[in-house]
Amino acid sequence: MLRKPLIDLKNMVEKDPTRYELPYLLPSTILLLLVFVVPIALFLSRSFLDPRPTSEHFLHIFRNPVYLRVLWVTFRISFTVTAVCILLGYPVAYLLSTVSDRTRNLLMILVLIPFWTSLLVRNYAWMVLLGRRGIINNLLVGIGIIAEPIKLLHTAFAVNVGMIQMMMPFMILSMFSVMKGIDRRLISAALSLGANRFKAFFKVYFPLSLPGVGSGSLLVFIYSLGFFVTPALLGGRKDVMVSMLIEEQVSTMLNWGFASALALLLLACTFLFFFLYTRFFKIEQIF
Amino acid sequence: MVVCMLALAGGQGEGQKAKEIVLSSWGGTYEENVIKAMVTPFEAQTGIKVVVTSYPDFAKIKAMVDTGNIEWDVVDVEDRMFRRGLKEGLFEKLDFSVIDKTDILPGASHDYGVGIEFWGGALAYSTEKYPGDNHPETWADFWNVEKFPGDRALFNGPYDTLEIALIADGVPMDKLYPLDVDRAFRSLDKIKPHVTVWWEKGAQPAQLMTDREVDMTYAYSGRIANIIKDGVPAAISFNGASVNIEWLVITKGTEKVKEAMQFIAFCAQPKPQAEFNAAMQYGPINSKAFDYIAPEVARNLPTAPQYIDHVWIPDAEWWTDKDEEITERWNAWVLK
Numbered sequence: 001m002l003r004k005p006l007i008d009l010k011n012m013v014e015k016d017p018t019r020y021e022l023p024y025l026l027p028s029t030i031l032l033l034l035v036f037v038v039p040i041a042l043f044l045s046r047s048f049l050d051p052r053p054t055s056e057h058f059l060h061i062f063r064n065p066v067y068l069r070v071l072w073v074t075f076r077i078s079f080t081v082t083a084v085c086i087l088l089g090y091p092v093a094y095l096l097s098t099v100s101d102r103t104r105n106l107l108m109i110l111v112l113i114p115f116w117t118s119l120l121v122r123n124y125a126w127m128v129l130l131g132r133r134g135i136i137n138n139l140l141v142g143i144g145i146i147a148e149p150i151k152l153l154h155t156a157f158a159v160n161v162g163m164i165q166m167m168m169p170f171m172i173l174s175m176f177s178v179m180k181g182i183d184r185r186l187i188s189a190a191l192s193l194g195a196n197r198f199k200a201f202f203k204v205y206f207p208l209s210l211p212g213v214g215s216g217s218l219l220v221f222i223y224s225l226g227f228f229v230t231p232a233l234l235g236g237r238k239d240v241m242v243s244m245l246i247e248e249q250v251s252t253m254l255n256w257g258f259a260s261a262l263a264l265l266l267l268a269c270t271f272l273f274f275f276l277y278t279r280f281f282k283i284e285q286i287f
Numbered sequence: 288m289v290v291c292m293l294a295l296a297g298g299q300g301e302g303q304k305a306k307e308i309v310l311s312s313w314g315g316t317y318e319e320n321v322i323k324a325m326v327t328p329f330e331a332q333t334g335i336k337v338v339v340t341s342y343p344d345f346a347k348i349k350a351m352v353d354t355g356n357i358e359w360d361v362v363d364v365e366d367r368m369f370r371r372g373l374k375e376g377l378f379e380k381l382d383f384s385v386i387d388k389t390d391i392l393p394g395a396s397h398d399y400g401v402g403i404e405f406w407g408g409a410l411a412y413s414t415e416k417y418p419g420d421n422h423p424e425t426w427a428d429f430w431n432v433e434k435f436p437g438d439r440a441l442f443n444g445p446y447d448t449l450e451i452a453l454i455a456d457g458v459p460m461d462k463l464y465p466l467d468v469d470r471a472f473r474s475l476d477k478i479k480p481h482v483t484v485w486w487e488k489g490a491q492p493a494q495l496m497t498d499r500e501v502d503m504t505y506a507y508s509g510r511i512a513n514i515i516k517d518g519v520p521a522a523i524s525f526n527g528a529s530v531n532i533e534w535l536v537i538t539k540g541t542e543k544v545k546e547a548m549q550f551i552a553f554c555a556q557p558k559p560q561a562e563f564n565a566a567m568q569y570g571p572i573n574s575k576a577f578d579y580i581a582p583e584v585a586r587n588l589p590t591a592p593q594y595i596d597h598v599w600i601p602d603a604e605w606w607t608d609k610d611e612e613i614t615e616r617w618n619a620w621v622l623k
Binding site for chain 2: 064065066069070073127128131132133134151153154232233236237238240244245248252253254255
């Protein structure tokens with residue numbers, strides 16, 4: 001009796017997957033359309049409709065070197081943050097995937113606590129640490145390594161450090177989710193076939209972990225492009241990111257047409273980057 | 288007849304209900320003090336109820352006027368919002384037979400608005416770094432890095448910053464407008480290497496002074512007055528400070544113009560002005576308010592009698608059509 005279920009979902013899905021997935025996707029699709037796609041499209045349409053149909057906003061961006069320069073700074077900061085996150089996050093994710101469940105849970109909490117802490121709180125914490133009379137400077141002056149406090153806060157360094165900390169959990173968790181699926185016996189096999197540890201890692205393990213690096217980097221990079229609070233609070237005068245200009249246009253200048261042109265430019269660059277990126281890393285591997 | 292009486296009674300009931308106005312204010316401590324100093328005594332005196340709601344929003348006011356569906360009768364607006372609203376005709380004209388403007392400071396009364404407070408953009412300095420009498424006092428001192436070495440902070444934007452750069456360069460306060468923008472940027476070039484922080488939001492300078500991150504900064508005086516009260520070794524110099532007006536206006540098309548007018552008239556009186564501004568550390572718009580404010584409090588308020596000849600009022604009219612161009616130039620200059 002039980003052998004043949006009334007609705008053989010598995011079989012049906014396998015025959016024609018899209019036909020049966022669609023109804024499940026419908027509610028979330030409608031929701032996203034209504035509360036995400038439509039408002040964003042309406043806002044972005046202002047870039048060439050506000051106050052009247054015009055290409056003025058875009059011409060203005062390209063005529064004035066400030067905006068492309070800020071866009072460049074935005075990409076540069078995001079790139080640095082992503083690169084450092086890979087370097088620092090990889091060993092952590094590796095460790096998480098090798099230790100016992102108990103230790104992993106403990107370590108995982110350490111990764112997640114900053115993730116759960118408010119962004120603003122973390123930024124202020126960095127201000128306390130990096131300030132002229134902050135903990136780090138006081139310590140260095142106190143033990144005599146430096147005579148005068150060094151300038152750490154309100155620099156590109158502070159922005160990078162702050163953003164790296166904010167983005168680390170995303171990188172670690174993305175890489176970890178791939179690493180924990182890698183079959184450890186492959187390493188043992190490589191070792192038994194004569195590879196040294198170094199070779200076994202770089203020839204076998206590392207290529208298998210790349211999808212995690214790829215998805216983590218994509219997440220971190222794109223997230224970083226839209227950062228606002230950290231550069232505003234920790235940065236110096238040269239560390240201006242596009243979202244800060246957008247905010248200025250929206251709330252101070254009340255020039256929503258131009259704000260939306262800047263937003264569209266950032267979005268277009270993000271898509272361009274996404275496109276190029278997925279040509280290098282196969283998208284199926286990433287998701 | 289009975290029906291008629293009932294109808295009349297009903298009509299009166301409606302009239303009673305209409306004796307309620309809505310004020311849109313700025314939330315937080317600001318709103319608490321508005322309620323304490325202005326709303327509660329006004330209700331007690333007139334029997335008109337004032338419902339206070341938060342965050343004046345320019346787009347909302349415009350939508351209310353456009354649709355004729357007025358939710359806010361009185362709105363507390365910043366000067367820039369006020370100027371834009373004037374252009375778009377969003378406010379009711381005020382009746383100065385109801386509002387007594389004898390003691391209202393010049394610059395705080397207008398055909399379409401009466402001030403609720405002045406906030407100061409002033410020089411704040413550390414009394415730890417500059418103890419005694421040898422402390423920065425004017426914007427020229429702020430620019431003088433030999434006489435007053437130390438780290439400085441300025442607002443990351445052109446408003447007030449261009450003006451103080453001109454004052455530092457020797458332009459008299461009453462001859463600021465129209466601003467010589469080129470000269471202002473030349474003056475700023477000189478101080479740029481010594482400015483270690485360019486702050487974005489009004490709360491930051493108070494933080495910078497509290498953390499001893501900088502030794503002097505341009506700051507909104509109320510914020511600094513509050514940290515001084517908390518024991519931070521800092522002081523404010525109002526010599527060359529800007530005083531910026533915040534307005535109370537009546538939304539165009541409201542049916543409760545009369546009650547709204549009474550409320551604005553009440554808020555402009557010396558006593559509510561004194562109580563509100565002393566609590567918020569802002570400058571009263573009524574000169575008689577200082578009769579009710581202790582001298583040690585008054586010394587941190589930008590419109591106190593001893594400062595009134597040493598401060599200037601930003602010309603929001605001059606800024607309205609130039610702010611986009613200048614902000615752009617500012618953004619480019621800051622990145623250089």
